[in-house]
Amino acid sequence: MKTSDDLNKTLYKLKLTSKGQATRNRIVEAAADLMSERGIGRTSVEDVQRLAKVSASQLYHYFSDKKELVRAVIAHQTEAVLDAQQPYLSKLDSFEALQSWRDLIIEIQTQRQCKTGCPIGSLVGEISETEEEARSELVSCFAQWEAEISRGLHEMYNRGELRSESNPASLALALLTALQGGLLLSQVRREVAPLAAGLDAVLDHIRSFAT
Amino acid sequence: MKTSDDLNKTLYKLKLTSKGQATRNRIVEAAADLMSERGIGRTSVEDVQRLAKVSASQLYHYFSDKKELVRAVIAHQTEAVLDAQQPYLSKLDSFEALQSWRDLIIEIQTQRQCKTGCPIGSLVGEISETEEEARSELVSCFAQWEAEISRGLHEMYNRGELRSESNPASLALALLTALQGGLLLSQVRREVAPLAAGLDAVLDHIRSFAT
DNA sequence: TATTTTCTGGATTGTCAACTCCATTTTTGC
DNA sequence: GCAAAAATGGAGTTGACAATCCAGAAAATA
Numbered sequence: 054m055k056t057s058d059d060l061n062k063t064l065y066k067l068k069l070t071s072k073g074q075a076t077r078n079r080i081v082e083a084a085a086d087l088m089s090e091r092g093i094g095r096t097s098v099e100d101v102q103r104l105a106k107v108s109a110s111q112l113y114h115y116f117s118d119k120k121e122l123v124r125a126v127i128a129h130q131t132e133a134v135l136d137a138q139q140p141y142l143s144k145l146d147s148f149e150a151l152q153s154w155r156d157l158i159i160e161i162q163t164q165r166q167c168k169t170g171c172p173i174g175s176l177v178g179e180i181s182e183t184e185e186e187a188r189s190e191l192v193s194c195f196a197q198w199e200a201e202i203s204r205g206l207h208e209m210y211n212r213g214e215l216r217s218e219s220n221p222a223s224l225a226l227a228l229l230t231a232l233q234g235g236l237l238l239s240q241v242r243r244e245v246a247p248l249a250a251g252l253d254a255v256l257d258h259i260r261s262f263a264t
Numbered sequence: 265m266k267t268s269d270d271l272n273k274t275l276y277k278l279k280l281t282s283k284g285q286a287t288r289n290r291i292v293e294a295a296a297d298l299m300s301e302r303g304i305g306r307t308s309v310e311d312v313q314r315l316a317k318v319s320a321s322q323l324y325h326y327f328s329d330k331k332e333l334v335r336a337v338i339a340h341q342t343e344a345v346l347d348a349q350q351p352y353l354s355k356l357d358s359f360e361a362l363q364s365w366r367d368l369i370i371e372i373q374t375q376r377q378c379k380t381g382c383p384i385g386s387l388v389g390e391i392s393e394t395e396e397e398a399r400s401e402l403v404s405c406f407a408q409w410e411a412e413i414s415r416g417l418h419e420m421y422n423r424g425e426l427r428s429e430s431n432p433a434s435l436a437l438a439l440l441t442a443l444q445g446g447l448l449l450s451q452v453r454r455e456v457a458p459l460a461a462g463l464d465a466v467l468d469h470i471r472s473f474a475t
Numbered sequence: 476t477a478t479t480t481t482c483t484g485g486a487t488t489g490t491c492a493a494c495t496c497c498a499t500t501t502t503t504g505c
Numbered sequence: 506g507c508a509a510a511a512a513t514g515g516a517g518t519t520g521a522c523a524a525t526c527c528a529g530a531a532a533a534t535a
Contacts, residue, residue, distance in 0.1 A: 281480095283481090320485085
């Protein structure tokens with residue numbers, strides 16, 4: 054049963070020492086690394102403890118249970134993924150920028166040797182049905198991502214670089230879709246070809262709306 | 265340790281009574297249903313036993329361990345997924361056929377209320393790293409799928425319905441990519457919009473190569 | 476029919492992983 | 506400097522779940 058203190062800790066995040074903050078970060082990062090490599094189910098909290106070099110009581114001092122840790126991981130990965138795509142992502146307002154962004158993504162996936170998929174997307178299958186809260190956090194993560202892409206396309210549209218019959222919002226969603234599918238297939242096939250094919254098809258399609 | 269009898273059973277699939285075959289099927293179908301809904305990790309063999317109405321000894325009579333059951337599930341889902349898209353999938357050799365196929369997929373995902381993703385794709389994140397054998401079965405499943413799509417596009421190409429500068433193989437891969445990404449996003453967002461946006465973008469792109 | 480093989484029931488075991496407890500040390504705020 | 510709060514160590518508990526075992530029923534085969 055949850056005491057009201059636990060509730061406070063969960064909802065209002067009681068004070069953390071800078072040392073405590075550091076420990077918490079170490080835990081989240083370790084968990085994020087392990088989970089994006091093996092998935093949630095195959096990552097035990099003991100594994101996380103070992104990698105983060107913390108004891109059980111430390112981990113449960115900062116997170117009430119594994120679910121809460123997973124939620125923290127989602128938040129952490131959201132930030133990490135969006136950050137990794139800067140400064141391109143926030144300025145996707147030209148065909149050149151889109152192309153550079155595409156190249157960056159391919160580069161990132163190449164560097165990790167296609168051993169993982171999207172740090173966010175790969176979690177979808179492991180929570181969707183069971184944890185409503187985690188799912189909605191994933192949704193908002195994707196929404197942020199989509200919004201960044203969408204913003205750039207809208208700017209191009211407003212500047213008249215995309216013809217009026219184009220639909221920037223749909224195109225942004227299609228790009229994110231190709232990205233997710235591409236990462237998934239590239240992970241399982243251990244090659245970037247699907248990612249490249251998916252992104253390039255949608256990018257070509259976007260270019261077809263050039264004025 | 266594996267006895268040579270177990271080895272025989274695994275490799276050559278000893279004789280199965282028709283009754284035995286039925287039991288085995290019940291197990292695989294139950295496992296497939298549960299795993300595509302909750303994932304592998306959250307599906308216990310006990311859950312499978314309950315749903316399939318079999319005892320533990322029955323399940324382990326047909327499968328040496330959970331991993332083997334998972335492999336059977338992959339094979340089963342491969343067939344189920346490809347079958348569900350017939351007769352469209354095997355005749356994707358016209359723009360109308362492509363459109364009908366797209367409509368069918370949206371319809372399927374709508375009917376399952378976006379509660380699951382791709383029965384195959386959603387397994388990727390839960391095995392990739394750990395079980396090499398299962399991964400390669402997933403790869404060949406996707407390869408079959410891609411080949412079916414590719415065949416249709418190549419026929420169009422050879423018939424001169426797609427311009428010579430188009431690349432049917434890439435387009436097929438892009439379609440599969442959009443499909444996977446679309447199913448993933450539609451699952452987490454509980455709406456078909458991403459699936460539609462992804463597929464429509466690639467289909468429009470393919471149409472742009474029409475002669 | 477006899478005998479071998481396949482199939483089934485269900486109790487049991489062993490392992491592993493999530494989570495708890497309590498004592499102790501460190502840090503903070505007054 | 507001194508309470509109070511936060512951080513840490515690590516052994517211990519609990520439950521779930523994969524897998525086993527032994528015995529017996531049904532079915533195939535000769």
